[in-house]
Amino acid sequence: MTDESLYTRRRMLGLAGTAAAVGLAGCAGTQADTEDESPATDEHHEGDGHSETGGHDDTEEGHDDDESGHGDHSHGHEDGEVGEPTATAEVKMLTQDGSYHFDPHVTRVEVGGTVTFHNESGSHSATAYHPDNDQPQLVPDGAASWDSGILSEEGATLEHTFETEGVYHYYCSPHETMGMIGSVIVGEPEAHGQPALEEPPEGKPESVRKKISELNEMCNEALGHEH
Numbered sequence: 001m002t003d004e005s006l007y008t009r010r011r012m013l014g015l016a017g018t019a020a021a022v023g024l025a026g027c028a029g030t031q032a033d034t035e036d037e038s039p040a041t042d043e044h045h046e047g048d049g050h051s052e053t054g055g056h057d058d059t060e061e062g063h064d065d066d067e068s069g070h071g072d073h074s075h076g077h078e079d080g081e082v083g084e085p086t087a088t089a090e091v092k093m094l095t096q097d098g099s100y101h102f103d104p105h106v107t108r109v110e111v112g113g114t115v116t117f118h119n120e121s122g123s124h125s126a127t128a129y130h131p132d133n134d135q136p137q138l139v140p141d142g143a144a145s146w147d148s149g150i151l152s153e154e155g156a157t158l159e160h161t162f163e164t165e166g167v168y169h170y171y172c173s174p175h176e177t178m179g180m181i182g183s184v185i186v187g188e189p190e191a192h193g194q195p196a197l198e199e200p201p202e203g204k205p206e207s208v209r210k211k212i213s214e215l216n217e218m219c220n221e222a223l224g225h226e227h
């Protein structure tokens with residue numbers, strides 16, 4: 001009975017032309033929606049099955065842990081891991097969640113190698129602990145000084161070429177006391193006799209001395225120097 005009336009209706013609608021098609025489509029749509037709801041329940045079950053795959057995702061999240069490898073720039077993959085000297089290296093200057101740092105904290109180049117300080121976010125400087133910058137000398141004897149001045153633009157860079165082997169500490173002038181201090185190891189220096197690796201300067205605030213101590217440890221470790 002219903003089939004018959006439907007058939008009749010279709011025929012009539014068919015005659016009615018385009019409007020009919022729209023009407024039917026609307027109907028089918030509603031039906032499809034209703035039908036979709038039960039498969040949706042199935043999908044839900046499948047979703048549960050997926051959560052096993054979700055376990056996979058967890059593993060991948062674990063992957064995200066090496067976020068320090070973030071800018072897959074090979075260097076500073078793990079904290080404290082300093083590579084062999086290379087001809088060039090890049091140090092990022094970052095403002096992140098109210099903290100300020102050089103990344104990696106310790107970088108390394110060959111004698112005559114170049115470090116590019118790259119401002120990624122915020123306003124920073126890369127300034128040597130050198131008497132020329134009115135600072136205690138935390139660079140090798142006779143080493144050249146450098147000071148980028150404040151770099152405020154994203155992507156602004158300063159390159160410095162290191163001609164003297166040894167350990168260099170440098171800082172960001174606005175954020176020194178917040179611990180924005182970094183180190184460059186040039187070549188394969190003896191840890192002994194490096195001014196940078198002596199006791200942190202007395203005149204400096206505790207936050208600065210603490211950071212320099214940490215960097216000294218990292219540098220000593222990189223140079224295979226045990227206390």
Ligand SMILES: [Cu+2]
Pocket residue numbers: 100101123124125172173174175180
């Ligand atoms: Cu800074």
